Amino acid sequence: DTEVTQTPKHLVMGMTNKKSLKCEQHMGHRAMYWYKQKAKKPPELMFVYSYEKLSINESVPSRFSPECPNSSLLNLHLHALQPEDSALYLCASCSLGQAYNEQFFGPGTRLTVL
Amino acid sequence: DQQVKQNSPSLSVQEGRISILNCDYTNSMFDYFLWYKKYPAEGPTFLISISSIKDKNEDGRFTVFLNKSAKHLSLHIVPSQPGDSAVYFCAASSTSYGKLTFGQGTILTVHP
Numbered sequence: 737d738t739e740v741t742q743t744p745k746h747l748v749m750g751m752t753n754k755k756s757l758k759c760e761q762h763m764g765h766r767a768m769y770w771y772k773q774k775a776k777k778p779p780e781l782m783f784v785y786s787y788e789k790l791s792i793n794e795s796v797p798s799r800f801s802p803e804c805p806n807s808s809l810l811n812l813h814l815h816a817l818q819p820e821d822s823a824l825y826l827c828a829s830c831s832l833g834q835a836y837n838e839q840f841f842g843p844g845t846r847l848t849v850l
Numbered sequence: 851d852q853q854v855k856q857n858s859p860s861l862s863v864q865e866g867r868i869s870i871l872n873c874d875y876t877n878s879m880f881d882y883f884l885w886y887k888k889y890p891a892e893g894p895t896f897l898i899s900i901s902s903i904k905d906k907n908e909d910g911r912f913t914v915f916l917n918k919s920a921k922h923l924s925l926h927i928v929p930s931q932p933g934d935s936a937v938y939f940c941a942a943s944s945t946s947y948g949k950l951t952f953g954q955g956t957i958l959t960v961h962p
Binding site: 740742776777778779781784792824826828837838839840841842843844846 | 882884886891892893894895896899939943949950952953954955
């Protein structure tokens with residue numbers, strides 16, 4: 737299995753809702769990432785988990801809450817989002833056994849905040 | 851401060867010809883460089899990479915060239931095919947910091 741899966745593909749939520757994005761990989765990768773991508777822009781790193789521990793938080797607002805329940809799963813909990821948070825949210829994973837940061841991306845969740 | 855720059859927002863090429871996508875970087879700590887391809891509504895797909903100890907890496911139709919002194923890399927696609935039409939992102943990494951820094955992307959259109 738050489739893919740990263742993400743659910744749901746699309747999500748529409750109101751500003752008072754609580755929702756979660758899910759990401760799964762079965763490649764044995766021990767680093768997992770959340771990115772946010774706005775239209776016509778490159779992916780922006782949000783969080784990095786290494787060995788199921790949060791290692792990088794790129795000053796992301798607390799309305800985004802990541803969770804790594806095990807080495808295959810990564811969640812992103814959303815609460816009280818703003819319309820400007822509407823974007824494509826990408827999950828990626830990488831093997832920590834190699835020296836370099838060759839990340840494999842999932843298809844993304846298209847989030848719309850009303 | 852944009853540490854990785856792709857100065858051409860778009861490139862149009864005829865099928866069968868060479869596509870050359872360029873990327874410049876400013877951070878001397880970067881020691882690994884990657885190219886990703888992205889179709890609309892999909893995640894980026896890894897294409898090819900190069901370590902800073904090399905100046906060329908080839909994989910089928912794709913070749914990446916690195917000029918460390920100029921802090922410049924390029925992706926050559928030969929021959930170009932209509933299915934290559936996508937957004938291409940250059941990314942750079944440092945082994946001391948587990949993070950990819952992406953360029954702004956170049957939209958490649960290959961005409962039949």
